[in-house]
Each structure stands twice: as C-alpha cells, then as structure tokens.
Amino acid sequence: MGDETDLPGIVDILNYTAAHSDANFAVRPTSVADRRDWFSRFGPSGPYRLLVARRGGRVAGFACSQRYRDHEAFSETVEVSISLDADSRGRGVGSMLYGALFDHLADEAVHVALAGIAVPNEASVALHRKFGFTEVGVFREYAVKNDRYLSSLWMQRLLRRPPA
Numbered sequence: 409m410g411d412e413t414d415l416p417g418i419v420d421i422l423n424y425t426a427a428h429s430d431a432n433f434a435v436r437p438t439s440v441a442d443r444r445d446w447f448s449r450f451g452p453s454g455p456y457r458l459l460v461a462r463r464g465g466r467v468a469g470f471a472c473s474q475r476y477r478d479h480e481a482f483s484e485t486v487e488v489s490i491s492l493d494a495d496s497r498g499r500g501v502g503s504m505l506y507g508a509l510f511d512h513l514a515d516e517a518v519h520v521a522l523a524g525i526a527v528p529n530e531a532s533v534a535l536h537r538k539f540g541f542t543e544v545g546v547f548r549e550y551a552v553k554n555d556r557y558l559s560s561l562w563m564q565r566l567l568r569r570p571p572a
Contacts, residue, residue: 409450409452409457409458409459409460410447410450410458410459410460410470411460412447414460414462414467414470415440415443415444415447416440416467417460417466417467417493418443418447418460418467418470418491419438419439419440419442419443420467420493421467421469421470421491421492421493422434422438422443422491423437423438424493424494425491426438428494430526430529430553430556430558431491431526431529431532432491432526433526433551433553433558435553435554449474449475450472450474453516454516455473455484455486455513455516455517455518456472456473456474456475456486457472457473457509457512457513458470458471458472459471459472459505459508459509459512461496461501461504461505463496463501466493467493468492468493468495468496468501469490469491469492469493469496469501469502469505470490470491470505471488471489471490471502471505471506471508471509472488472489472490472509473486473487473488473509473513473518473521474486474487474488474489475487476522483517484517484518484519484520485518485519485520485521485522486513486518486520486521486522487521487522487523487524488506488509488521488522488523489523490502490505490506490532490535497531498531502535503535503538506535506539507539510539510567513567514567518567518568519566519567519568520564520565520566520567521541521564521565521567522562522563522564523536523541523562523563523564524547524560524561524562525560525561525562525563526551526558526559526560527546527559527560527561533561533563536563536565537563539565540565541563541564541565542563542564542565543561543562543563544562544563544564545561545562546559546560546561546562547559547560547562
C-alpha cells in the first residue's frame with residue numbers, strides 16, 4: 409500500500425513517462441497537489457488499491473486499480489495501470505506489483521479488470537498477457553499528443569466468474 413510520502417516519487421515517474429514516451433497521455437507535468445485527490449481514492453481494502461514498490465528508499469513503481477467509470481453498472485469493473493521508474497523496467501518490479509495487486513483483488517467484489525495500453529508498447533502488452541489479460545480491441549487515433557494521433561489496445565481479465 410502506498411502512503412502520502414510516496415506521492416513525490418509517483419509524480420516523478422508520471423512526469424518522466426509523460427515527457428519521454430506515449431505510455432501515458434499527459435501533455436503537461438503534474439504536481440503532488442494535483443495528485444492528492446487521485447491518491448485519496450485508494451484504500452487499504454476494497455477494489456481500489458494503490459501498491460508501491462520501493463528500492464533504496466525511492467519509489468521504483470506503482471500499480472493501481474481504480475474506478476473504470478462513474479456509473480453504477482460498472483461497480484464490479486476496475487481499470488488497472490502500472491508505471492515504473494526507468495531504472496526499474498525489465499527487472500521484475502512490474503510482475504511483483506501486479507502479482508500483489510491481483511492477490512489483493514482476489515477477495516474483492518471485482519468481476520473484470522481492464523487495461524488500456526498506448527501502442528506500441530510490447531513490454532506492457534507482454535506483462536498483461538502474463539497476468540491473463542486478453543485483447544478486446546483497439547481505439548485507433550483517439551488521442552493527440554505532441555501533434556500525433558495515439559491509439560490504445562484494450563485488454564481485459566475476468567477475475568471471478570458470475571454466479572450460476
């Protein structure tokens with residue numbers, strides 16, 4: 409579980425990723441103050457979680473499950489995401505974070521997890537496949553960043569089966 413002291417490290421990761429890749433669609437830097445409301449949506453129990461990995465006292469990455477849409481019909485659906493510090497990629501940190509996140513969600517009232525991945529991003533697609541996600545479609549050229557259209561591959565994982 410992340411705590412508020414992790415926010416500066418989370419913001420650093422988000423800003424670095426936004427500036428150096430299309431993995432997130434942010435077009436301008438965020439701040440700790442901007443992220444406080446987002447952070448307050450997570451808890452130590454329930455379907456909305458934020459897990460943080462630390463290495464040497466620094467935030468190495470985070471994974472979260474959050475509300476997919478603000479509509480009652482999606483109460484058992486979460487959108488998951490993961491973001492890693494550049495030095496932590498390819499070292500198993502993502503697998504460790506997602507493994508822990510899905511362990512926490514196993515006992516929650518979550519039927520399906522969704523993930524939108526800006527493409528191309530083979531490492532993220534492979535990580536999601538490793539955790540049982542399957543492809544459901546691509547939103548083509550639906551976002552604009554740095555004067556380019558971006559697409560996202562959407563994937564899903566059923567976490568529990570509906571009652572018989």
